[in-house]
Amino acid sequence: MTISTSDTASDLIRAEALKLGFDICRFTTIPETWPAGARLSEFIEAGRHGEMAWLAETVDRRSHPRAMWADACSAMVLGVNYGPPDDPLAVLQDPTKGAISVYAQGDDYHELIKGRLKTLARWLQARFGGEVKVFVDTAPLLEKPLAERAGAGWQGKHTNLVSKDFGSWLFLGSILTTLELTPDAPETMNCGTCHACLDICPTRAFPAPFQLDARRCISYLTIELKGPIPGEFREALGNRIYGCDDCLAICPWNKFAAAAAEQKLQAREALHAPSLADLSRLDDAGFRALFAKNPVKRIGRDRFLRNVLYAIGNSGDRALAAEAERLLADPSPLVRGAAVWAIGRLVDGDAFGALRAAHSAETDAQVIAEWSAFASAPPREGVLD
Structure with missing residues (x-):
């Protein structure tokens, strides 16, 4: 027909x-x-x-x-x-807040x-x-x-x-x-010489224009990757705890977009720049309640807390070390390992050594490796430079 x-x-x-x-x-x-x-x-x-x-x-x-x-x-x-009605990258300027991708x-x-x-x-x-x-x-x-x-x-x-x-x-x-x-006319490529989306990527996930290496993409790392995020990318995560909007938000064509989306797609207040300290205290029930009917729910509390802890480690806020310290006893080794990394970024060597001794009964190999990595040498700065 x-x-x-x-x-x-x-x-x-x-x-x-x-x-x-x-x-x-x-x-x-x-x-x-x-x-x-x-x-x-x-x-x-x-x-x-x-x-x-x-x-x-x-x-x-x-x-x-x-x-x-x-x-x-x-x-x-x-x-x-x-x-979004405002700049989605503004939250990156407050390292004590979590950046959740606009769509989520x-x-x-x-x-x-x-x-x-x-x-x-x-x-x-x-x-x-x-x-x-x-x-x-x-x-x-x-x-x-x-x-x-x-x-x-x-x-x-x-x-x-x-x-x-x-x-x-x-x-x-x-x-x-x-x-x-009857088909509409196809669209032609209108990026011109602009490469702002490639330049802004924190983890250099684009090997070339129009190509993506998902293994380096923060959206992949914080959502799809099930285990610890590789050390070379952790600092570049900043406070991005679910997805990444950098390459989308920098696009010059956004200036023609509507100022705000339909109300049903607007952000929940609790998920727009939430406190890392508050998020770190979520148990499984609290996580499910906060993210009910929301895409973040599918990655589960442990993977989400992993992301939150990496952000805490990147915050430079020593007061947040207490939140990470509490999670050294978490049932999930994924969470415990990320907590070790966060603490290692925020406390001095003596404090770190004391905490390591207090948790010497740790049996998970990956968590032990996190302790050992900081004990032998601090993480190198600017590994993506």
């Missing part, structure tokens, strides 16, 4: 999408060739996906949209602006977007027929290349989608359909 989106049908679909709270609605065909699949394979073959085994396991399904659904003819790309300061956007997509898909099917399937970024569909093809934006040098209207702040979702929708 063919529907021309150049006439009233196009207007009707877009109007319905806007009514549901989407900020963009674009159409594209499903191409026979899909270069994005080859680029993903190269990324995985180079090992740049790190511990994200699910990427390697689903590489075949991600190789082409029709690998997800053979009958798909067209795609609708939907976007919701989540641009409110309710889990996956659920919000998925509900809207399903509502729009039901409306589309009832109005125009055909079959539909809904996708958010938890599904193995390469949404950013699809969005670029649909003209929603282009993949910038930081590999994220950039929009002329919303900068780097778009949540994306897609609807594949058997309908033959």
Whole structure:
């Protein structure tokens, strides 16, 4: 069934999408060739996906949209602006506060977007027929290349989608359909000679423009990595405790973005620059309560406290050493090891030695290694310089 989106049908679909709270609605065909699949394979073959085994396991399904659904003819790309009302990098100037990525300061956007997509898909099917399937970024569909093809934006040098209207702040979702929708014009790359997003990266996670080594990315390190974060990156984390907005926030195209996102996507007050001291006192129940219906919840309390403790170690605030000291007896070796590192950054040698003697019964090999690393030599400064 063919529907021309150049006439009233196009207007009707877009109007319905806007009514549901989407900020963009674009159409594209499903191409026979899909270069994005080859680029993903190269990324995985180079090992740049790190511990994200699910990427390697689903590489075949991600190789082409029709690998997800053979009958798909067209795609609708939907976007919701989540641009912050203020500078998300300002929190980096207060090392006693935790920096949580903008997208994770409110309710889990996956659920919000998925509900809207399903509502729009039901409306589309009832109005125009055909079959539909809904996708958010938890599904193995390469949404950013699809969005670029649909003209929603282009993949910038930081590999994220950039929009002329919303900068780097778009949540994306897609609807594949058997309908033959008239495509919108694709977007061209508009980064020009700018490389601000590459220069600002604290851990130098971009080997080249348009390439990302996830193993060096703070978002990967603080969210996907399950064990201790490698020592070479810990100082560069600063007070970033969940994700990193640096490369997104520095993009010049953000100046065209809306001043604030829809209210439902606004930050919860408790998650906008929270106190590291308060976060360090979270037990499992407190963690679950604070992050209910929030994406941070999925990494669990222990991994989150690991991040908080690295931030405490980077704070330079000796008063926070007491918070880290209390966690030397935590049931989780991941937390205990991070507490050792934080204390080693904040107290003098005598105090550190006394604490090490008091915890000489430690049996976990990684925690013992953290004690030994500081006992033999202090961490080198500027390891990324």
